[in-house]
Amino acid sequence: MNLASLDLNLVVALRALLEERNVTRAGRRIGLSQPAMSGALSRLRRHFDDDLLARVGGHYELTALGQVLLDRTSTACELLERLFTSQADFDPAVESREFTLGVSDYSVAVFGGDFTRILDREAPGIRVRFVQVPAGITETAGAVLSTLDGVIVPHGLIRDFPATELYEDGWVFLVAEDNPEVGDHLSHDDLARLPWVTYLRAYDSPAIRQLGTLGIEPRVSVSVDSFTVLPFLIAGTRRIALVPALLAERLRGIAAVRVMAPPYETVPLREALWWHPVHTHDAGHTWLRDTAARAASAVRARPIRSTDDEDPAVRSREG
CATH class of the missing domain: 3.40.190.10 (Periplasmic binding protein-like II)
Structure with a gap:
């Protein structure tokens, strides 16, 4: 596809049409009359060889291709906006x-x-x-x-x-202050025996994968999409959690937990x-x-x- 042969204004029109699913509203959004917007839709339909918007009863719905283009068009517009707002000079004291x-x-x-x-x-x-x-x-x-x-x-x-x-960070474990099953130091047996709270996403995956090389399979009882709530899910329970050391320092004192060193050399988080x-x-x-x-x-x-x-x-x- 030769970009020089395309009217990039149609990208803006396409986004408005797909998001509004109404020719009049799409035209109002980007400052075009209803006839001009209808013309843009006709050109887009010819280009993609697809209706993009299909009438269903009294309203329009996206075709299968229109649904695919919805996210792609939004991404393309945002990237173009960032491209064309690039600056040769920048003074942080006065810029907005x-x-x-x-x-x-x-x-x-x-x-x-x-x-x-x-x-x-x-x-x-x-x-x-x-x-x-x-x-x-x-x-x-x-x-x-x-x-x-x-x-x-x-x-x-x-x-x-x-x-x-x-920056680089290490890993520590959180354990409830009143957990009678953990002594002054964590052991490999503690990690295999006690239930875990884990971060739901992929950020700690290298650290969790490292446990597999030690023959430890965490018994996950709770997972959550937030690091900062982990102490509250540890306090007063048998659970343990592996967290970045810098975060543990900042969360110190917000819940009744102990911060303990891993019983192995952890892979640093960079x-x-x-x-x-x-x-x-x-x-x-x-x-x-x-x-x-x-x-x-x-x-x-x-x-x-x-x-x-x-x-x-x-x-x-x-x-």
């Missing part, structure tokens, strides 16, 4: 711009405070929006990155896209900011990446305190 980053609640808890404090000091007109990374990021990285300014996820989930290294190549040379995005790296330096420099003199679990983070 919003950046959207895909994150987990772990990333926001550990990294978000330092990052947004820099924005407050140096870029008062810059806004940041944190959104949850889709569960299928490993399989849909290109599509996700085309609609965001970047995602903050560990290595091992995304490949073949540019990234800025942020967090990075990943982005679509379309952003690489944009001055604003370059500033965003540099600022994220500066915020990560503060994360790396902050020491982790031990729970008490007898508990070395989080005296230093691993790696």
Whole structure:
């Protein structure tokens, strides 16, 4: 397909038609008259050799192809908007711009405070929006990155896209303070015997996979799509949970749990900011990446305190 032969205005019209499913409303949305919008629909139908919108009773519904194009058109429009808003120069002190980053609640808890404090000091007109990374990021990285300014996820989930290294973290276990089945130190037997609470998504998968090499199969009794609620699901129970050490430090004291060292050498978690190549040379995005790296330096420099003199679990983070 030769892009030079296409009218890219039809991409905007296609998105409006597929989302509104009404010619008049679609035209009003993008500033076209009803006849002009009908003409755009006719051209699109000829191009795709498909009706796209099919009348059912008194309203229109998407055809099978129209349904496929719905998500693709939205992604294409967002990528084009990001492409054509790229800047050669960027002064954070005077610019007004919003950046959207895909994150987990772990990333926001550990990294978000330092990052947004820099924005407050140096870029008062810059806004940041944190959104949850889709569960299928490993399989849909290109599509996700085309609609965001970047995602903050560990290595091992995304490949073949540019990234800025942020910080490295270790792993610790959470155990209820009143769990009589766990002594001063966790054992391999404890990990195999006790019920687990796990994070539902893929972020901890390298750490969980590592247990398999040790012959340990976690007995998962509860799974949840949030790291920060894990302490509340541990307190007062027999359950245990594997969590990043930096997060455990920030959650210290919010629930009656102990932070304990793993009985094995864990694989470190290496967090990075990943982005679509379309952003690489944009001055604003370059500033965003540099600022994220500066915020990560503060994360790396902050020491982790031990729970008490007898508990070395989080005296230093691993790696």
